[in-house]
Amino acid sequence: MRRGIIYIDDNYAEFGEFPNSRDNIRIIYEGNMVWGISYDQLKGYLGFDYYRGCYTIGKDTNQYNFPFGREAFPYNLDKTVYNTKFEEHLFKGKQNVANRIEFKFINELPYTFGLEFETAGGYLPQHKLYELGLIPLRDGSITGIEFSTVVLQGNEGLNLLKQQVEALNATTIFDKDCSLHIHFGGFKLNGEVLLMVNNLFCICGINPYLPELTFHTHHYKTNTEKNYCEFNSRYMSFSDMYRNLVGREFYGDFYQPHPRDLSGMRKWNIKSRYKAVNFINALCYNGPKTIEFRMLRPTYNFDKILGWLFVYGAIIKYAEQNATKAQSFYRSRISLETILRSVYSEELANILCEFLKMSERIVFAQTSVRDSFGMRVDIEDKVINYNTFGRYFY
Numbered sequence: 001m002r003r004g005i006i007y008i009d010d011n012y013a014e015f016g017e018f019p020n021s022r023d024n025i026r027i028i029y030e031g032n033m034v035w036g037i038s039y040d041q042l043k044g045y046l047g048f049d050y051y052r053g054c055y056t057i058g059k060d061t062n063q064y065n066f067p068f069g070r071e072a073f074p075y076n077l078d079k080t081v082y083n084t085k086f087e088e089h090l091f092k093g094k095q096n097v098a099n100r101i102e103f104k105f106i107n108e109l110p111y112t113f114g115l116e117f118e119t120a121g122g123y124l125p126q127h128k129l130y131e132l133g134l135i136p137l138r139d140g141s142i143t144g145i146e147f148s149t150v151v152l153q154g155n156e157g158l159n160l161l162k163q164q165v166e167a168l169n170a171t172t173i174f175d176k177d178c179s180l181h182i183h184f185g186g187f188k189l190n191g192e193v194l195l196m197v198n199n200l201f202c203i204c205g206i207n208p209y210l211p212e213l214t215f216h217t218h219h220y221k222t223n224t225e226k227n228y229c230e231f232n233s234r235y236m237s238f239s240d241m242y243r244n245l246v247g248r249e250f251y252g253d254f255y256q257p258h259p260r261d262l263s264g265m266r267k268w269n270i271k272s273r274y275k276a277v278n279f280i281n282a283l284c285y286n287g288p289k290t291i292e293f294r295m296l297r298p299t300y301n302f303d304k305i306l307g308w309l310f311v312y313g314a315i316i317k318y319a320e321q322n323a324t325k326a327q328s329f330y331r332s333r334i335s336l337e338t339i340l341r342s343v344y345s346e347e348l349a350n351i352l353c354e355f356l357k358m359s360e361r362i363v364f365a366q367t368s369v370r371d372s373f374g375m376r377v378d379i380e381d382k383v384i385n386y387n388t389f390g391r392y393f394y
Helices: 039-045 126-132 154-171 191-203 238-246 302-321 323-330 336-343 346-368 377-383
Strands: 002-008 013-018 025-029 032-036 046-049 054-057 112-118 134-137 146-149 180-185 290-296
Touching (some): 039 046, 126 154, 180 302, 191 238, 290 302
Parallel strands (some): 002 032, 025 054
Antiparallel strands (some): 134 146
16 A cells, blocks of 8 residues: 555645555655655646656646656656566557658658667656657666657657657756667568678678767766677678577577576676677567667657668668578678668668768767767757758658
8 A cells, every 4th residue: 555645636635545556656745755646636736847757736847856866767667677578568559649740751661660768867757658658667877767669660650759759858868878779670580681680780881970989888988898889790600690699509499588688687698789789689589579779879859860760771671682692791891872772762762871971971070079979969950850851751
């Protein structure tokens, strides 16, 4: 049982006991932290403090104040969970897309996708998380919450993603310890495709489009002993790739747990997941089979995210279409532009090639002001925005 506010009106708040429930909410009442019954029963009298993660008696507030500290988790969800698969059933079917946009070219991206937004502070109300499809997770490498999206796909997915980015931009902040990760699902799950994605990434010349220290996070993140985004190694065969990333031979099963995390609850024990492109979910476990691109710096620039969604998706499409040539790409060279023009329509490929040129200009501008790890988001927002890029899509 919890003790807290069980009734409230304009002049009176009544305290009592009520059952523990995921519907219970934290409330700041007369300067003290108390619990209350469900938001639906109290919503007419509550505001939300976006930077403490609690409701208040009164209006919303967004003053920067972090009383809970590094391990804060102000939600009635399991704070020991580090993976969306344990909570996603609670969010299923609760999303609502407003102001729907028709995005061009989305039919050329056939995969499901999901994003992980790491933050340094700030919270959204729990009922808003359900509506937006943002699952809050704890992450020991950051000071805030990691907000992971539900599985997204197609036009509806991009619309929801746009709403998610706008909400996070209004209520949360990020710092140099944060990153943005993008997962893709729905690809052909076989060794040749995974090997081809890995080797393509290694040889496509992606470095000029990303900040100088993208693959050397130990030079700027608080934890200087761990590189969270190590550049991938090339492999002659899928067997070599599997042996290196999983630590045992491959016997044809993509669903066995990784030997360094048999429970699936201690993913930080798997050193090989901290690659720029992480294949562990595709190689192991019963959960969603995804390929994770981990190298983006934190951003709330929807247009930048949109561009990289299509660029990363192109690598997977090219890998699927040319999987039988995977071993030959161990020593080959291919440009990102060639990949884009091979898998997309001419119009879309031209737009994305211009996007790469804009990304290269951003890196040059950030480097010129000694921002080698891409935190000057004001620079990228001036270069990539709706007028220069997004207008071609929506």
